Amino acid sequence: MESELHSIGELARASGLGVGTLRYYDGAEVLTPAWVDPQTGYRWYRPGQLADARLLARLRRVGLPLTGIRAVLGAAPGGDTASRVLDAHLRRLEDGLVDARRELSLIRAMIDQREQPMTTGPADPRRTAPRVTVPAGGLAAALDAVRFAVCEDPELPSLAGVLFEPDGPLLRLVATDRYRMAFAEVPASGDVPERPVAGTIVPTPLVDALRALLGTGADEVALTLGGGLVRAEAGGHRVEGAALDHDYPDHRALSRLEPEHRITVPAAELRAAVETGVTRTLPSGPHGVDCEVTVLTLTGDGRLAVAADPAPEDVRLAVNRDFLLDALAAGRPEQLVLELGGPIAPLAIRTPGGTGTFSVLMPVRLPEPA
Template identity: 70%
Template sequence: MESDLHSIGELARDSGLGVSALRFYDGADVLTPAWVDPQTGYRWYAPGQLADARLLCRLRRVGLPLAGIRAVLGAAPGSGAAHGVVDAHLRRLEDGLADARRELSLIRTLIDQRENPVTTAPATHGFTVPARELAAALDAVRFAVGSDPEAPVLSGVLFDLDGGVLRLVATDRYRMALAELPVPSAAGGSAPSVAVIVPTALADGVRALLGAGAEEAELTLGAGRFGVATGGHRIAGATLDHDYPDYRSLVRLDPVHRVGLAAAELRGAVESGATRTLPSGPHGAACEVTVLALDGDGRLTVVADDDAAEPASGGVRVAVNRDFLLDALPAGGPEQLVLEVGGPIAPLAIRTPGRDGTFSLLMPIRVPERG
């Protein structure tokens, strides 16, 4: 039989994978040998497995996670599933490269300030955005601002100007909200990259100022200051001197299920649905937990307490803080919503169709089984 098979050494040589790697992927049920000698335990591979081994080697080189490699090698021919996994990984790599470039740009600025502390001063940037869009962005993220005195970096709204996009971000570690709006390019070049954390009180003052009905708002940020002028009035103040957490890595989701429904419908179901009290709030405080169930037909319901642990066949469950979920619904808009469910340990994403850059994330809560 061995004459028709590749030994593990031969497959390693011809595929570019090491012998130890082939043993690992056998144990992980990714690339199992065609035959294992019962006397020696030596692994032998069929000729057709060489192509899979070479593909696995290249997937490994580009850093595809084990689950992705398994999905590619197990995809049905012609289904497009393997291409989908690779395309999603490419997007993650491109996003990571963009983040790295941005961080390196900021690193160069910090190095310049360190090497020239007297002559180098941080720049201030000014630009104009529609007042109504800025107000909507603040409304979309305000509910998620943290209030924990032990985490002062989260007690404000991040204004992240990244080229031609202004992103507003807020999180208290249990939920996160993002909103973005385009920024016109400056004359003679693209918009700069700068980020500041605006304290909660100043952000609330800006929102009140935007309610005056003016069409445009002029923002100024940088050098430890933030200001907004609109309708002949101006408000300004100092920003928080902290490094905000890297939110980009947290919002790259690969949802398994998407379901669309009306915001009012979901609110009604949550308000009238069953809950379970669990010690899952800030600092371990008890909170009311809502368990959402998505069945195999894409129907979303609030699950009763006795049914919270196990999903039906083809379905998925996710448990979240009930109050946080209700807070997030107005941020998603008054009409249609899209919920993205990745599973019981993945964040629940709440989006509004047509506003890809504005959405909320709720961290999942583990529901223990009744015993």
Template identity: 50%
Template sequence: MRSIGEMAGDSGLGVSALRFYDRAGVLVPAWVDPVSGYRWYAPEQLDEARLLARLRRAGMPLADIRLVLAGWSGSDTDLVRGLLLAHLRRLEGGLAAARTEFSAIRTLLDQRENPMTTAPRTTAARLSVSAPELAAALDAVRYAASSDPGLPMLGGVLFDVEGDTLHLVATDRYRMAVARIGATGHAGPRVQVTVPVPLSDAMRALLGGDEPVGLTVDGDRVALEAGDRQAAGQCLAQDFPDYRRLVHLPSGRRALVETAALRAELETGPVRPGVAREQGDVSGDVSVLGIADDGTVTVREDGDGDGSRVAVDRGFLLEAIAAAGGDRLVLEFGAPTAPVAIRRVADETTFALLMPVRLDD
């Protein structure tokens, strides 16, 4: 017999995934300790677990996985081959359709681009900001910056200067964090630069005092001066996406939550296994959040969903909670397919948006 930990290590399925597939009736352990509830698996179940892991990586829907495993344990190989072929055809059909659409989009991009008139950055700004406020703003958004080399324009923190306001924004597509602080000294047009993550971290390291600091943008260079110390370097060459088009706060229920209690429930409550977002990219453990009519937020069991639930990446939500800080936070829910907003109680201008995870069932 294999313990659930041994089964996880040998099969390629995480412990949380094995628990989920047990509750879903897909891969039920051979024996469960009636006292401790600990799961034990028979030796012959390892092959099924490895098959399950392969089907999951291939993105097969849970309903089809269930049938494949049922056919695998019997003698009906035609059923298994038919399900595999049907799923492969769906994938190929989806890829062919995506290639056609992407080809059309690339043509539109070629029509929009005119490299002969591309000019270097000529933006310039010099402003003063509060060191503690800038430090808090960087802490509130830094975690959401992307590390995907295929999307270099997201590998930094956007500094968006407009009048007496400085917005800091970071996103990796699955989450976005926005913070706003006051600024003085800039009376010119709006200026936007994306500060690479290493440089933003160097800037954060200078923000230990209470005195105002100076932020200077000169073309493609940005510098932060704190007393006699400075962090300076090149901005990212690529343009950051228009985040204002992406900031659509959910219109639905709002809940005031105790931060420590929600964190504890997320860390100990039920989870679903990671869900494939795209080829080669799988989310971490997923928590299903529900909000009751009285505004109470709970971490729900698998399968007890309705229109008042939303699934999110548990690790991402824990990071957003930690970055927001405070004893209490406001969570805002829209439709199950809409982002979840996490904001501070006394600060409507600093918030995070977390994209929901689509569930297969």
């Protein structure tokens, strides 16, 4: 038998994988040998496994995680499973490169500031803070889309406001209370920083004052952000105040989910289904406080439904009912795109067209069936 097989050393040399690496992937049930000598424990591989080993080496080279490698090597011929796994990994790599460039730009700016310190006294925040101009209507819509997710827990002061984050030609708004997160984007012009800058956390009272200012009929609003200062000027009116002096949690991971299912539904239809649908009372959050939970299911024929007891084969996801209704009402869209993963994956609620305005709800864990 051995003469018909490749030894582990031969396979290692022919594929570029180390012997230890091949042993690891055997243990992980990714590339198992055709035969293991019961006396010596030595591994032997079929000639046809050389192609899998070479493919495995290349998948490792591009950093594909173990679950992805297993899916690609185990994919049925002629299907699209391998292509979907590779496409998703490529998107993650591209997003990671964007994040790395942003962080390196900020690092360079910090190095420049350290190497060229100010020597003439404290800086005037009105001179050093970025000043950007955004459409008043667009900013109003963005605030309406994220305001519901602002944290009201006094023990989490860093979340008691909306993050305003200039990013090239866009101003991104983010709000979260750890159980839900909302994002919105609005075009920005004027004194837009060439390099990405750290976001400014605008406290909730100032957010609400800014929203009221946007109802005065002005077409544009000028925002001064940074240096601990927030100022908004529109139509001859102005609101200003101090920004929150905290670090905002990293929101980028939740802005790049990889869902398994995307379903487009009329917003009014889904709201009605949630409002009239059955609910469960389940504990949620770190303190285990009971809340009303809506269970969304995706049936075998691709229909989205609200159900109390979904079939075992249905995709299911439980979320806080009130949080879901808040997210559905934010911005008042006519159509919605829901992105679902598994029962412990976040739910993303978007508008069609791939805009930067969407929200994410964390799931509530369902009890195991009896």
